[in-house]
Amino acid sequence: MHFTIKMMAACAALACAGAAFAQSGQTVKIAMIEGLSGPMGPVGTNQLKSWQYVAEHLNAAENPAGIKFEVVPMDSKSSPQEALNLLKSAVDQGIRYVAQGNGSNVGVPLSDAVGKSNERNPGKEVVYINYAAVDPALTNEKCNYWHFRFDADLTSFMKDQKDIHKVYLVNQNYSHGHQVAKYFKEGIERNRPDVKIVGEDYVALGQVKDFAPYVAKIKAAGADTLVTGSWGQDFTLLVKAMNDAGLAIPIYAYYAGVTGTPTALSQGKIAEVYQIAYNHSNYTGRMGELTKGFKAQYNDDFYTFSVYNGLVALSDAMAKTKSTDPVKVAKALEGLRFEGFNGETQIRATDHQSQLGMWISKWQKIDAKNSYNLENTGYTFAPVKYLEPYIASTPTSCQMKRPS
Template identity: 85%
Template sequence: MRFAFKAAAAGAVLACATGAFAQQGQTVRIAMIEGLSGPMGNVGTNQFKSWQYVAAHLTAAENPAGVKFEIVGMDSKSSPQEALNLLKSAVDQGFHYVTQGNGSNVAIPLADAVAKNNDRNPGKEVIYINYAAVDPASTNEKCNYWHFRFDADTSMKMAALTSFMKDQKDVHKVYLNNQNYSHGHQVAKYFKEGLARNRPDVQVVGEDYVALGQVKDFAPYVAKIKAAGADTLVTGSWGQDFTLLVKAMNDAGLHIPIYAYYAGVSGTPTALAQGGDQQEVYQIAYNHSNYTGRLNELMKGFKAQYNDDFYTFSVYNALVGLSTAMAKAKSTDPVKVAAALEDVRFDGFNGETAMRKTDHQLQQGMWISKWQKVDAKNPYSVENTGYTFAPVKYLEPYIASTPTTCQMKRPG
């Protein structure tokens, strides 16, 4: 198990030691364009607080550029069109950095708009930090020089998940329940491909696509899962949609193993805990709930301040990676920083972490964690439920790494 956490890359420490940079002490404003209200607003609000908290608590080693990050929330209400309007507003206000993550339906048009802005408005360039939108298209056919993804995309997560499921002999009949936008369809696509490679004996007995944030009653979906005779549920759903699905499963007494991307996201752990010990849940993610060392400090501090869980660790990697790139560039100019960020290396929460220059996809390991009661070894109580996501298996970056078709068009 990997619980050790290095404070900072040796190169970053050396950079700090060799002299002050032009950006030392500058304030770098990041516009967070996210759904901060509406059905998924609880998730966006948690992540906005996460950005602000981590930015305020970076150590000198984690922030080798020595800048002050200021995170400004802009509520897109999860609407792609509203996000594009907010991007224009951010550019007009002089922002050179934007971040967004909840929904590839927003991320893909936002990345395209950033690229067009940068082509048309020299001097007003913007870097787009994607911390959670995982449609593989963003780093393949729709890759973009100004877009950098700090989460693992769906192809990476499914490579890791199906590798783990290869040895789960109780899995025979799988039902897929996902949200009806690009992310949900990609989850199903890459799961089926991974299943064919790793467990061709397993049958997909049904699949549903749920309108994002619009369904209030999941009982009909649960009835279909039961009728299909499924012994396993696989889902990439998040937020209200996953929370309500779990509640409907509890109400129906359907307690089959769930393999999920976002079981730890706001609201869902409380629903899982209501199912008691009968609900077996595995999460595929870049993290789990029981880190020691520096991340444990941040998790405890965040909970003490907000009585909420810090679970979007990609925020940490994004800020450390961005500061490392600024130190390397000796500038906060987005044009110079983008060139440095393309192949930046730093110590992330799972150790050495690297941005792949080919497609701007962060290469990182994945964790399988299991929902269980807290114990001496795994003491962090998620949403104060008395339950936690305990690490089961770490999959090295090379296992989760997937090829890219990106043909990057670079400026000039």
């Protein structure tokens, strides 16, 4: 009898041990629903490579669950409707994690569709990993339990720049562009009421080929500073038009290091360019290793560090729950603290916004201290100032509806 009980206890212990490590070596698919073709295709393609590279190179500490992440590319062509069709396809294929970032015009409806799909299909829940769509609505009035944002929230960063007097705003004509303008105007009015906004334009996302008319308006307005939240082709073509017109006023931007823009900057005389982002070009340590390894493999720049945080957080949550079930993983992600690329990072439980510090970095020629060569231009974004997460954090009005 005692022997039987001991055998049963031993078997139970083995079963528990098996359950604890059931996910080790398991493959988890992540559907990357992104614009991989069209005007913004080069950015999406870079980020696809980023997801795949990081997934392949996570070490044991970064991947405590021992998961093999397989990133499945799905080209939305930057279309919201196509993205929703691809979400349905991913669910039908049994994929339970989706990633998207380029464009809140896609991110907002995708988040809503994920929530509705999960309500209609219990047992087929999906977690949405948002690595770049920064519309504040996603973590405020349109917050969704199944959505987790690993990019930073918008913040103000120009109050201490005393040379700014006349600002021109150029942004893309969708939710993100309007939010950049809104937040900037609110911040400047509060912190620098002496600054005058002398002009404001919105451009159709990925549609404008000639930015010369916009540059002419900036010059005519007498602006001494340009502020933009634009990215990809739109920012690159704007810089090229500034170069052609000989307009070399300072630029303050969120995405100056994104594919194509560093090359355009290096071909002109715009010396003062500041980028506000959760990272910069010259990390050392682990992120320096990944950045250099990515460059060696693809001859391209790794700049979407939120991909790293997304994968590390997923593995950490899976290790804690001993499961890859998205229902359990989503619960574990709420309030999760993990070691991100800027040190300890937390996913705020109230709205699922990662609490990230922010870097102000400046465009300059590479030197001994800042040697990372962006797009092989001989230039880099060197760190100037770091804003701790508690400073960069923004409040939330999210009233999240959680599943019962």
